Amino acid sequence: MWKNNLRPKLTVQFYTQDKCFGPGVALLLSRVQEHHSLRAAAMSVGMAYSKAWTIMKHAEQELGMRLLNSTTGGKRGGGATLTLEGERLLADYTDYVNQLNAHSEALFQEKFSWLTE
């Protein structure tokens, strides 16, 4: 075992001019998949709806694609679903992060074994 359970932790962001996609947007998207609403998604992660909306619009603008389809009207007000591109981006980002984590852990064990000697 590693001394003090020492381990690496990666944060993976996508940048254009500016940060545009990362764990925060990915979490919101996965919660929209679950709740079919950006408002409910924001609430589920303790974020103001206005902030979630701004983050999502910024991501869409920087990436040059729609991530959410808004459904308006009806008895229960508007909802949201992921576009096909939003679903693909979330799935590929999740897979990408998982692969990078696996690689970082293997390389950590290779390079930092001396920390436990």
Added chain:
Amino acid sequence: MWKNNLRPKLTVQFYTQDKCFGPGVALLLSRVQEHHSLRAAAMSVGMAYSKAWTIMKHAEQELGMRLLNSTTGGKRGGGATLTLEGERLLADYTDYVNQLNAHSEALFQEKFSWLTE
């Protein structure tokens, strides 16, 4: 070229119970190598000395090793140099981050080419 120059950016932290080593500590250590003083290192990155000292002590405590040798006294007051373990940790961390960045960029090009279609 990638649409909007889209690219991944990793942040690599080491955790025990708590965050204990990452780009901030690594930058401080490299500035100590340059300036031979934690106070001058802190100033060079616009950080209060007290904060730099706290970050460094926390890292040393969590990692269970000294990173800095303090040299006290003399006409010009105390200075600091890296311990051998501090030097090795900084070099290995830098190399680790470089390798992870190279891997993340290669994998990004492989997985996200559809974003440019």
